[in-house]
Amino acid sequence: MKFIHIADVHLGVKPDRGKLWSNDRAQEIVDSFDNILAICQEQEIDMLLIAGDLYHTPPTEKELKDLDYKLRKLDKTKTIIIAGNHDYIEENSPWETYEFTSDTVVFPRDRAAKLYYEDINVCVTGYSYGRQEYKERILEKLRPGKEGAYNILLGHGGDKNHMPFSKEKLARLGFDYVALGHIHKPAHILKNKMAFSGSLEPIDYTDTGKRGYIYGEVNEENVTRIKWIPCNKRSYINMALELEPDYTNSEIISVVEDNIKELGVENIYRIMLKGKVDSNLEINLSGLVRRYNINEVINKTESDYDINELLEGNENNLLGRFIKSLSNKSSIKDEEIRTKALRYGVEALLGTGDK
Numbered sequence: 532m533k534f535i536h537i538a539d540v541h542l543g544v545k546p547d548r549g550k551l552w553s554n555d556r557a558q559e560i561v562d563s564f565d566n567i568l569a570i571c572q573e574q575e576i577d578m579l580l581i582a583g584d585l586y587h588t589p590p591t592e593k594e595l596k597d598l599d600y601k602l603r604k605l606d607k608t609k610t611i612i613i614a615g616n617h618d619y620i621e622e623n624s625p626w627e628t629y630e631f632t633s634d635t636v637v638f639p640r641d642r643a644a645k646l647y648y649e650d651i652n653v654c655v656t657g658y659s660y661g662r663q664e665y666k667e668r669i670l671e672k673l674r675p676g677k678e679g680a681y682n683i684l685l686g687h688g689g690d691k692n693h694m695p696f697s698k699e700k701l702a703r704l705g706f707d708y709v710a711l712g713h714i715h716k717p718a719h720i721l722k723n724k725m726a727f728s729g730s731l732e733p734i735d736y737t738d739t740g741k742r743g744y745i746y747g748e749v750n751e752e753n754v755t756r757i758k759w760i761p762c763n764k765r766s767y768i769n770m771a772l773e774l775e776p777d778y779t780n781s782e783i784i785s786v787v788e789d790n791i792k793e794l795g796v797e798n799i800y801r802i803m804l805k806g807k808v809d810s811n812l813e814i815n816l817s818g819l820v821r822r823y824n825i826n827e828v829i830n831k832t833e834s835d836y837d838i839n840e841l842l843e844g845n846e847n848n849l850l851g852r853f854i855k856s857l858s859n860k861s862s863i864k865d866e867e868i869r870t871k872a873l874r875y876g877v878e879a880l881l882g883t884g885d886k
């Protein structure tokens with residue numbers, strides 16, 4: 532028996548709304564899901580397990596009809612879906628009323644349900660969200676549905692507002708494989724027995740790193756082997772750069788650009804600038820922001836200046852008086868706080884030009 536386990540596809544999400552790449556990302560998420568379906572067909576996968584949040588918000592009937600159309604093309608694959616906190620099932624919603632014509636089952640809301648497939652001797656137990664939050668430890672109470680069968684648990688959650696659980700308790704319930712969703716970072720929790728597949732694609736800048744799906748194989752003795760396979764079209768990358776006082780703006784641009792080229796121009800960046808820079812330097816990366824996918828530039832640089840030199844040139848103005856008053860040890864007793872206050876004040880005054 533072969534299965535694919537995915538979760539948190541978030542179809543319908545518009546990542547980084549307002550950015551140039553936002554629409555492309557929305558399409559790439561659809562493409563990535565379609566790619567999973569193509570793999571199911573090509574590799575004759577028996578089961579496609581979707582562990583919640585297939586959709587970013589509860590789906591419309593039109594969306595389910597479209598999904599059904601795609602799933603109907605799979606000759607060998609049964610699809611089992613639970614709803615998560617994003618695409619939770621409301622009473623009389625399309626999730627409840629739509630009748631799939633493909634080999635697909637959506638687990639009912641707000642109760643444990645099981646489904647036994649005689650042809651492959653597999654029993655899946657799962658629980659769909661009927662609302663956005665469950666503080667109850669629901670997953671820990673589920674039990675394998677059929678003795679002698681290969682038992683799978685399909686669950687969504689893991690933080691304190693979304694069906695919290697202890698990994699140890701979940702591991703001891705007696706399931707052969709626990710397919711989890713909700714946490715976007717993939718995690719192989721118990722070897723070949725329990726895993727978060729992670730989101731299929733990164734959804735926003737907090738989803739750094741690779742994303743993908745789990746491919747699993749179960750042999751005749753019901754021994755499972757799983758493998759996590761990355762497939763994300765691009766990644767969110769946090770780039771931190773330590774600058775030096777002698778850098779010019781062009782040099783900073785060139786360093787950032789070299790790094791982006793090395794890490795991949797298709798990726799989406801958050802750039803954090805650190806270190807000491809010339810106190811007169813104005814950093815301007817707007818040219819790069821137009822050319823590459825840069826979500827945000829965070830400037831945490833500090834001005835490189837000599838307090839004594841500054842004092843000499845500003846004896847009689849506000850800046851000079853400020854430096855003098857804070858240089859006096861009795862002004863603020865705590866050395867560290869005084870140094871910080873001096874630095875922030877000097878930088879603010881230099882920044883406004885109001886001396």
Ligand SMILES: [Mn+2]
Pocket residue numbers: 583584615616617687712713714
């Ligand atoms: Mn979720």
